[in-house]
Amino acid sequence: MTPEHEGLVERSRRIGLCAELCRMGARSAVAADLLGLPRRLAIQVYREVTGAAGPPRGRTPQSLEWFFESHRRRAQASHLALFIDAARTALIPGERLLAAYRSxxxxxxxxxxxxNRAxxxxxxxxxxxxxxxxxxxCAARVISTGEPRVYGAECPFCRGEGGEHQTANARLPQAASA
Incomplete structure (x- = not known):
């Protein structure tokens, strides 16, 4: 392939990824940033895919504190972070996010x-x-803001708000003591 064809193929691939992100609810600015596309092009893709007159206005969610405001959010963010980590071989951030978010x-x-929060x-x-x-x-992988160790009181899984993981771990000590 010639370099100009490689450029066209890559741009087409990124536009397809932009359409997929927009279908999943991503704002055009988020898709543009993740894929390295011009904002105008991402807005055009957003309009075509969603049928909306334009993307939502206002600030894009960027606060990391939001994930720590409830144990449920922290537990789900921990799962999402594991999927993001597993998808680290994807070539561009948009592909990595799509793979992780689908899982x-x-x-x-x-x-x-x-x-957008993802x-x-x-x-x-x-x-x-x-x-x-x-x-x-409990050895669960949990998002943290700088300390690699999380303690039981901070862990959404130990607190019982992380889903089935906590239930399974809660039964282990009982089975061992019986």
Missing amino acids: YRALHPGSVIDI AALLEGLSRGGVMLGSCEA
């Missing part, structure tokens, strides 16, 4: 984290604003 939605059909988590993980740590009590 996350399969695990949490009634998810509390939308694709993009903020990806950025936080990439820049070191948030990291995956391990709970000292």
Whole structure:
């Protein structure tokens, strides 16, 4: 292939990824940033895919603190962060986010984290604003803001708000003592 054809193929691939992100609810600005596309092009793709007059206005969710405001959010963000980490071989951040978010939605059909917040988590993980740590009590991988160790009181899984993981771990000590 000639370099100009490679450029066209790559641009077409990124436009297709932009359409997929927009179908999942991503704002055009988020898709443009993740894929390295011009904002005008991302807006055009957004309009075509969603049928809306334009993308939502206002600030894109970027606060990492939001993930720590409830144990349910922290638990789901921890699952999403694991999927993001597993998809780290994807070539561009948009592909990485799509792969991780699809897996996350399969695990949490009634998810509390939308694709735009997932993009903020990806950025936080990439820049070191948030990291995956391990709970000292149950060994679950949990998002953290700088300390690689998480303690039982902070762990959404130990607190019983992280889903089935906590239930399974809660039974282990009982079985061992019986």
